[in-house]
């Protein structure tokens with residue numbers, strides 16, 4: 001694998017907003033070819049146009065990470081268009097916060113489907129390509145929710161910690177040619193809280209985010225650090241949180 005970000009082909013799930021969007025913009029500016037996946041086509045199109053107008057390279061395809069075939073199509077787009085895939089960033093995620101007593105079983109299932117199974121589908125789509133190429137880098141966006149467990153976040157944190165566990169196992173299994181990185185952001189100013197269903201929880205999280213959240217660009221910089229290391233240097237785990245976060 002080449003060093004650096006320039007000319008790398010980088011697929012990003014959940015690229016239509018927040019951290020994924022910031023990664024796409026920052027990496028395209030550094031000369032990567034970014035392959036964008038998410039469900040909102042209008043947002044992907046606008047982002048790709050913005051990147052291309054600024055002189056970068058971007059492609060996009062509707063990608064619902066609940067559908068394994070969509071991840072395969074995302075990877076296929078990268079390979080068909082650019083001849084390879086260097087980095088797969090499993091970033092798509094949702095956060096439905098509630099007390100376990102509330103039995104919001106459908107929300108639990110959705111978080112398992114998107115955060116956990118979606119990441120596994122991303123790994124399953126990219127890994128055969130990486131093995132064939134003899135190089136590749138899987139980056140999973142996890143969360144500090146899984147590091148400091150608090151009420152309301154149990155199932156969300158559970159999905160993230162499942163990803164953390166799988167990431168470490170994959171790192172050990174990957175061998176000398178592949179890199180595997182887990183990035184755990186703390187509070188980041190994105191649209192994540194906007195999709196929370198409980199009005200009171202949503203308002204509380206948004207208020208806290210307004211006070212302490214860091215920029216999605218800060219997370220993109222951490223991802224960039226991991227990719228920018230020499231090919232034989234594997235950044236395993238990174239935690240990036242606001243200094244003010246407890």
Ligand SMILES: NC(=O)c1ccc[n+]([C@@H]2O[C@H](COP(=O)([O-])OP(=O)(O)OC[C@H]3O[C@@H](n4cnc5c(N)ncnc54)[C@H](OP(=O)(O)O)[C@@H]3O)[C@@H](O)[C@H]2O)c1
Nearest residue numbers: 014016017018019038039040064065092093188190191192
């Ligand atoms: N913001 C934080 O404080 C924070 C902290 C720790 C970890 N994280 C993690 O960071 C990641 C990115 O979240 P964010 O904060 O940037 O939030 P965001 O702005 O809401 O972005 C989430 C992205 O995930 C996509 N997504 C949701 N469901 C999807 C599905 N079924 N298929 C494909 N894409 C889907 C959304 O796109 P579409 O709706 O267009 O599909 C969107 O692009 C998530 O994994 C989240 O858990 C965030």
